[in-house]
Amino acid sequence: MPGYSPQRQGERGFSLLLIVFSATAFWQSYAISGFTGLSTPGVFPMLASATMLVSAVCLLLQNIDRRNIPGSSQTSAASVLPLRIVVMLMLITGYLFAMPLIGFILSSAVFLFLSFSYLWRKPILVSLLVTGGSVAFVYLIFRKLFQVVLPKGSLLQGMF
Amino acid sequence: MSEVISNLAIVWTDPWLLFLTAAGTLSGIYVGAIPGLSVTMATSILISFTFKWPVNDALALITGIFMGGVYGGSRSAILLNIPGAPSAIATAIEGYPMAKRGEAGEAIGLTTVMSVIGGFIGIAALATLAPVISSFAILFNSRDYLLLGLIGILLVGTLSGESFAKGVFAGALGVLIGMIGLDPMTAEGRFTFGNVSLMGGIPYVAAMIGFFGVAEALVQLHQLDVAVVRQKVDRIVPKLHDVKRYLGLALRASGIGTIIGALPGTGGDIAALLAYDHARHSTKDPDVPFGKGCKEGLVAPEAANNAAVGGAYIPMLTLGIPGDAVTAVIIGALFIHGLKPGPLLLVETPHLFWFIVGALLLANSCLLVFGLTGIRIFSKIVECPKGVLIPLIIVLSAVGTYAIQNNPVHIYWMLLFGVIGYFMKMYGYQVGPVILGVILGPMMDSNYRRAMLGARGDVSTFLWNFVSHPISFILSLALIIMLLSQTPLLRWFHHWRSSDHQRGI
Numbered sequence: 001m002p003g004y005s006p007q008r009q010g011e012r013g014f015s016l017l018l019i020v021f022s023a024t025a026f027w028q029s030y031a032i033s034g035f036t037g038l039s040t041p042g043v044f045p046m047l048a049s050a051t052m053l054v055s056a057v058c059l060l061l062q063n064i065d066r067r068n069i070p071g072s073s074q075t076s077a078a079s080v081l082p083l084r085i086v087v088m089l090m091l092i093t094g095y096l097f098a099m100p101l102i103g104f105i106l107s108s109a110v111f112l113f114l115s116f117s118y119l120w121r122k123p124i125l126v127s128l129l130v131t132g133g134s135v136a137f138v139y140l141i142f143r144k145l146f147q148v149v150l151p152k153g154s155l156l157q158g159m160f
Numbered sequence: 161m162s163e164v165i166s167n168l169a170i171v172w173t174d175p176w177l178l179f180l181t182a183a184g185t186l187s188g189i190y191v192g193a194i195p196g197l198s199v200t201m202a203t204s205i206l207i208s209f210t211f212k213w214p215v216n217d218a219l220a221l222i223t224g225i226f227m228g229g230v231y232g233g234s235r236s237a238i239l240l241n242i243p244g245a246p247s248a249i250a251t252a253i254e255g256y257p258m259a260k261r262g263e264a265g266e267a268i269g270l271t272t273v274m275s276v277i278g279g280f281i282g283i284a285a286l287a288t289l290a291p292v293i294s295s296f297a298i299l300f301n302s303r304d305y306l307l308l309g310l311i312g313i314l315l316v317g318t319l320s321g322e323s324f325a326k327g328v329f330a331g332a333l334g335v336l337i338g339m340i341g342l343d344p345m346t347a348e349g350r351f352t353f354g355n356v357s358l359m360g361g362i363p364y365v366a367a368m369i370g371f372f373g374v375a376e377a378l379v380q381l382h383q384l385d386v387a388v389v390r391q392k393v394d395r396i397v398p399k400l401h402d403v404k405r406y407l408g409l410a411l412r413a414s415g416i417g418t419i420i421g422a423l424p425g426t427g428g429d430i431a432a433l434l435a436y437d438h439a440r441h442s443t444k445d446p447d448v449p450f451g452k453g454c455k456e457g458l459v460a461p462e463a464a465n466n467a468a469v470g471g472a473y474i475p476m477l478t479l480g481i482p483g484d485a486v487t488a489v490i491i492g493a494l495f496i497h498g499l500k501p502g503p504l505l506l507v508e509t510p511h512l513f514w515f516i517v518g519a520l521l522l523a524n525s526c527l528l529v530f531g532l533t534g535i536r537i538f539s540k541i542v543e544c545p546k547g548v549l550i551p552l553i554i555v556l557s558a559v560g561t562y563a564i565q566n567n568p569v570h571i572y573w574m575l576l577f578g579v580i581g582y583f584m585k586m587y588g589y590q591v592g593p594v595i596l597g598v599i600l601g602p603m604m605d606s607n608y609r610r611a612m613l614g615a616r617g618d619v620s621t622f623l624w625n626f627v628s629h630p631i632s633f634i635l636s637l638a639l640i641i642m643l644l645s646q647t648p649l650l651r652w653f654h655h656w657r658s659s660d661h662q663r664g665i
Contacts, residue, residue, distance in 0.1 A: 014587050018329065025336055032350055038619065039612040041343035041350055044605040048339065048597075051332040055325040062325070080586050084381050089579070092374070092554055096575055099558065100568045108555050115554075119384060120547030134552060138559065146209045148563040 015060040025049035103153030109135050167514035177220045184224020185526040192232025193244040199229030200485045204368035205560035207493045215497045220519050227523035231275045238267045247428035250436035250461035257453030269398035271462040272531030274410045278463030279524035281414035282470025287517050294478040297503035302607035307635040309604040312424035312481050317593040324646040326589045334597020364598050366561045366573040371591040373557035374578025377550045379585050384546050393535045410463040417464030421471025427484025428465035435464030485592040
């Protein structure tokens with residue numbers, strides 16, 4: 001992927017996290033059937049997690065190596081997780097958790113309106129219109145044409 | 161023979177299938193062209209909508225999307241200097257300078273014709289080689305499938321990412337995710353933590369949509385403010401003498417594209433870059449220098465990436481090994497429809513094979529029609545603001561994930577994979593190998609265990625079998641060469657040799 005500097009803020013932390021994750025995965029793989037045989041269900045998971053562990057350790061070592069190279073500029077934390085992503089992640093999480101409660105149509109409409117207003121910054125009426133159009137489009141195409149069942153809200157008892 | 165022709169013709173004669181393929185190709189062109197939407201994303205979301213459809217309908221639509229999408233990336237590359245898909249990176253290098261000179265129409269026309277030629281060559285290779293490879297693949301045993309799986313994941317990991325270790329990590333993570341659930345051989349739980357919902361395994365469509373839809377949408381949020389420059393488009397149908405002049409190069413590039421596409425793990429993006437490189441080396445005296453809008457540099461990658469489509473179907477249909485991320489998703493679709501891609505596909509369901517070839521032929525022909533028309537409306541749609549597009553991708557991803565089993569829990573899986581995928585992408589890890597690992601992991605696991613059981617659990621017999629059987633030996637050799645070429649060992653060796661020379665030894 002072009003445009004990213006090879007050294008990023010928090011990359012070492014990320015590698016460490018991957019090491020911890022891989023080690024836990026290895027321990028859990030070992031717990032499946034231990035070292036009791038070479039064709040047991042646990043062997044392949046152990047091989048996979050061991051591979052992950054080794055490559056994660058290699059990556060951390062490479063990172064530490066690169067630290068002292070002059071001119072290896074570190075990008076700021078904001079470039080990996082800027083405010084816009086955090087806000088959108090919160091909106092998405094809220095949307096997905098609200099969907100089983102208030103239904104697909106209502107939750108999608110609210111989510112789309114909020115995200116259009118935040119990302120697109122057009123007058124409210126425009127955002128509202130595009131929201132209405134998008135929800136109608138998704139509903140017609142998927143519910144009517146593709147016959148897909150859309151989540152209905154448990155709170156509103158199938159109203160939406 | 162008559163059976164082959166009648167199966168080839170199904171998609172051409174049934175009006176509904178004809179419509180689906182054409183609609184798929186047309187929407188594929190837009191999906192490929194709109195920066196922020198990818199063919200992989202569209203296919204993974206579509207699979208969930210089409211899994212209740214008859215197999216033929218679903219295959220017709222997905223084939224169209226794939227064919228159109230690979231081509232569509234070239235349009236935004238030429239008009240906006242933004243490759244709509246990775247396979248159009250080389251196209252942007254030459255196409256955009258042409259557009260700036262006012263030759264956008266000519267560039268689009270030429271890429272369309274050359275893409276179609278490339279596409280036909282790839283399909284011809286699929287139709288002639290797949291039956292041969294398939295009859296050969298029946299000789300493969302479990303060891304060889306294990307090796308093929310490993311080679312596939314490693315190729316995707318090494319060629320697409322920024323570092324070998326990151327590619328390996330991503331592939332192994334995918335394999336691990338694929339292991340979750342009840343072991344198909346012993347029904348023992350793996351990573352289920354006593355949780356019933358984990359016993360069926362991770363819903364891999366949720367993983368696909370999370371990694372390719374949600375994660376990609378989140379990454380796209382970084383580039384919300386890229387300004388779009390509009391280009392003037394005039395004559396589109398290319399001049400005949402241009403087509404004749406570049407036909408030789410297009411044929412050679414299609415050859416490269418087909419072979420690269422057919423290698424497990426490599427797809428259109430690598431084929432396009434290699435063909436571009438070939439054009440640069442083989443064109444002695446270009447009218448316009450490379451990088452400044454040279455037609456040779458436009459023709460070669462476009463012919464190659466569409467030829468790679470037919471090529472990519474070869475390992476997918478004959479060996480059950482997906483060629484790249486898109487075919488990994490399509491193979492998922494085949495599994496969902498109860499098909500078993502592999503050497504037996506052509507033996508047990510030859511009609512489906514010929515149906516797919518027919519659909520590819522139709523999609524490629526549609527490309528010629530759609531590629532040379534509708535540019536004006538096209539530029540409008542492609543300029544759809546990302547602030548509108550990204551929230552819509554999220555909504556579609558949620559619908560798609562839910563549609564598979566009407567289970568809201570899958571949506572949370574999608575979100576989790578989306579967030580993991582986002583951080584992986586930000587730290588330079590590719591998500592393609594993860595999906596390949598998820599799909600190939602269970603296959604590799606069962607083949608490894610079968611091979612080990614075949615060796616009666618004896619490590620030395622197990623290892624000896626890799627050397628003593630010709631097919632296994634060749635595949636092992638390929639794997640070892642791949643691994644060695646990625647490790648510092650080779651560099652050390654060269655360094656050691658050169659320092660020896662300097663010392664006069």
